[in-house]
Amino acid sequence: xxxxxxxxxxxxxxxxxxxxxxxxxxxxxxxxxxxxxxxxxxxxxxxxxxxxxxxxxxxxxxxxxxxxxxxxxxxxxxxxxxxxxxxxxxxxxxxxxxxxxxxxxxxxxxxxxx
Amino acid sequence: xxxxxxxxxxxxxxxxxxxxxxxxxxxxxxxxxxxxxxxxxxxxxxxxxxxxxxxxxxxxxxxxxxxxxxxxxxxxxxxxxxxxxxxxxxxxxxxxxxxxxxxxxxxxxxxxx
Numbered sequence: 001x002x003x004x005x006x007x008x009x010x011x012x013x014x015x016x017x018x019x020x021x022x023x024x025x026x027x028x029x030x031x032x033x034x035x036x037x038x039x040x041x042x043x044x045x046x047x048x049x050x051x052x053x054x055x056x057x058x059x060x061x062x063x064x065x066x067x068x069x070x071x072x073x074x075x076x077x078x079x080x081x082x083x084x085x086x087x088x089x090x091x092x093x094x095x096x097x098x099x100x101x102x103x104x105x106x107x108x109x110x111x112x113x114x
Numbered sequence: 115x116x117x118x119x120x121x122x123x124x125x126x127x128x129x130x131x132x133x134x135x136x137x138x139x140x141x142x143x144x145x146x147x148x149x150x151x152x153x154x155x156x157x158x159x160x161x162x163x164x165x166x167x168x169x170x171x172x173x174x175x176x177x178x179x180x181x182x183x184x185x186x187x188x189x190x191x192x193x194x195x196x197x198x199x200x201x202x203x204x205x206x207x208x209x210x211x212x213x214x215x216x217x218x219x220x221x222x223x224x225x226x227x
Contacts, residue, residue: 043207089156099164100214101147101159102149106154
């Protein structure tokens with residue numbers, strides 16, 4: 001059962017362009033929405049996260065937009081750079097007796113071309 | 115402390131053999147998680163420890179899988195009678211109680227031949 005749907009599966013963007021990755025969720029118990037960046041051979045690393053009472057959060061070139069009524073959220077990478085080439089995962093968190101369990105999307109392989 | 119360490123990084127085993135992986139979390143983190151990631155997919159939750167207590171196990175964790183965290187420090191994940199379907203990256207992550215920031219290790223890539 002895929003509780004967090006992510007698109008696109010892969011994305012190619014020119015250097016300096018905007019990369020946009022979208023996610024949608026079904027479970028209204030989710031209350032925290034992080035994005036992770038993963039390079040080959042490495043574990044995922046937290047990039048940016050948002051709570052559902054906020055519609056937008058910006059950190060440097062990375063922005064999360066959140067639409068609670070539509071149960072959708074997206075990651076925007078401004079001025080995309082070749083070093084941003086990685087796989088990006090959206091995730092959602094529920095709390096169950098202290099278990100802050102992550103449910104991940106299927107990932108987006110981002111390639112930034114010069 | 116340089117983060118979450120996992121050992122080995124790679125493991126190739128024959129079907130039917132037992133394997134054990136180790137995870138050393140960030141020392142002050144009392145929560146430890148195991149996730150499994152197959153090619154082209156996001157990580158999937160396997161199990162969770164708070165200190166030495168295993169508090170939740172996913173239905174993905176069949177009877178052939180067992181995890182321990184003696185004394186609330188490092189953790190081990192053992193897979194008995196490995197099957198080809200067990201081939202995956204096994205990720206460990208740790209966090210502090212009340213925190214929602216996980217630190218993942220680089221994973222152990224298991225290949226069952």
